[in-house]
Each structure stands twice: as C-alpha cells, then as structure tokens.
Amino acid sequence: MRNLIIYTHFNNESFTKAVVTKMEQELLNAKQEVEVVDLYKDKFNPVLDLQDFNYSFNGGDIPKDVKAYQETISKADNLIFVFPLWWWQMPAILKGFFDKVFTQGFAFEYTSEGPKGLLKEKKIDIVINTGSNEAHLFGSKSAESLEHYFNSGLLGYCQLSADIHFFTDVLHGTHEVRQSYLDRIPEILKIENND
Numbered sequence: 001m002r003n004l005i006i007y008t009h010f011n012n013e014s015f016t017k018a019v020v021t022k023m024e025q026e027l028l029n030a031k032q033e034v035e036v037v038d039l040y041k042d043k044f045n046p047v048l049d050l051q052d053f054n055y056s057f058n059g060g061d062i063p064k065d066v067k068a069y070q071e072t073i074s075k076a077d078n079l080i081f082v083f084p085l086w087w088w089q090m091p092a093i094l095k096g097f098f099d100k101v102f103t104q105g106f107a108f109e110y111t112s113e114g115p116k117g118l119l120k121e122k123k124i125d126i127v128i129n130t131g132s133n134e135a136h137l138f139g140s141k142s143a144e145s146l147e148h149y150f151n152s153g154l155l156g157y158c159q160l161s162a163d164i165h166f167f168t169d170v171l172h173g174t175h176e177v178r179q180s181y182l183d184r185i186p187e188i189l190k191i192e193n194n195d
C-alpha cells in the first residue's frame with residue numbers, strides 16, 4: 001500500500017503533527033509505504049491566479065510544483081488529509097492546494113454526462129482536529145457541513161468519497177483524550193495488529 005499524508009500545520013509541536021507522526025510510525029511498522037506532503041514546509045502558494053486557471057481550463061503549462069504533487073497523488077493508493085479546523089473549514093493553504101492541484105484533466109474531466117472523476121480508485125481518509133468538543137461540533141452541524149462539503153462537494157465532484165474522522169476538544173481536552181485519538185489511528189487506517 002502506498003500512503004500519502006497531506007499534512008497542514010505551521011507548527012510541528014501541534015497535535016496535528018503528532019497525528020501525522022503516529023500515522024507514519026504505524027504505517028511503517030505495518031511495512032507500508034508512506035510519504036508526507038508538508039504544505040507549510042513546502043511554502044506552497046495557495047493563491048489561485050489567472051495563469052493557474054489557464055493551465056486547468058485552457059491548456060496552459062502546468063507549473064512544476066503542481067505537476068510534482070499530481071504525480072505523487074497518482075502513485076498513492078491512500079490519500080490521508082490531516083489538518084486543524086479553522087473557522088469551520090480546512091486551512092486556506094489546503095484549500096488552495098485543492099484549487100491548484102485537483103485540476104480538470106487530473107482529478108476530473110467534463111463529459112456530455114457531466115463531470116467524471118479521474119482518481120476514482122483512491123481510498124481517502126480525512127482527520128480533522130477541532131477545538132470544539134463533540135457536542136458542539138455535531139450540535140452546531142459543523143461536522144455535518146464538513147461531511148457535506150467534502151463528500152457531496154469537493155470530492156463528490158471528482159466521484160471520490162472520504163471517511164472523515166473528527167478529533168474533538170483537542171485544545172481544552174485532557175492529555176488522555178488526545179492520547180485516545182492517537183491510539184485509534186491503526187483502526188482508522190485499517191492497520192492489522194499482528195502482535
């Protein structure tokens with residue numbers, strides 16, 4: 001299995017980074033391949049501009065960094081997005097990654113029957129770390145809106161679907177709560193325990 005983790009956080013002391021580190025360890029222990037894209041480390045420019053629109057829709061040249069990300073995604077069986085929730089959404093740098101990398105001709109194409117997904121074989125997991133506790137995240141419909149956004153909107157448009165996992169109360173919850181999330185990672189990634 002080839003796993004690609006797309007990690008979004010500016011702080012390597014964050015819980016988001018702890019999740020990514022644990023995922024890497026578990027996947028490597030299970031003898032699976034794992035690669036991490038670190039958008040902040042890459043200093044990825046998320047702003048979609050006219051030339052970006054042109055390469056997606058008018059046949060312009062795809063920039064080297066975007067091409068490299070697309071090749072990395074193409075090689076992966078599993079895509080795993082890990083990020084904190086900011087204003088009920090993914091961080092802007094990750095939104096820009098989708099804007100620029102999930103282009104027409106790569107993630108989808110138009111057909112007479114509507115958009116057709118081109119990455120359909122991928123398994124996708126999304127782990128979202130939230131400051132809100134579970135009662136607030138689900139009671140406010142923030143979780144529901146994110147599921148709808150990803151699975152009916154962004155990924156749904158590309159005929160993809162993700163398992164979305166919420167790690168709630170990350171800011172104010174106890175160390176034990178955060179540890180329990182890390183302990184769930186093998187189950188989330190469907191890694192067999194051979195101990």
Ligand SMILES: Cc1cc2nc3c(=O)[nH]c(=O)nc-3n(C[C@H](O)[C@H](O)[C@H](O)COP(=O)(O)O)c2cc1C
Binds near residue numbers: 013084
């Ligand atoms: C700009 C910003 C916006 C945020 N918006 C939300 C939000 O809408 N809902 C929420 O539950 N937490 C929100 N938070 C809290 C983060 O989700 C929380 O800090 C994060 O999950 C903690 O994990 P970390 O250690 O990986 O940063 C926000 C934090 C920041 C910095």
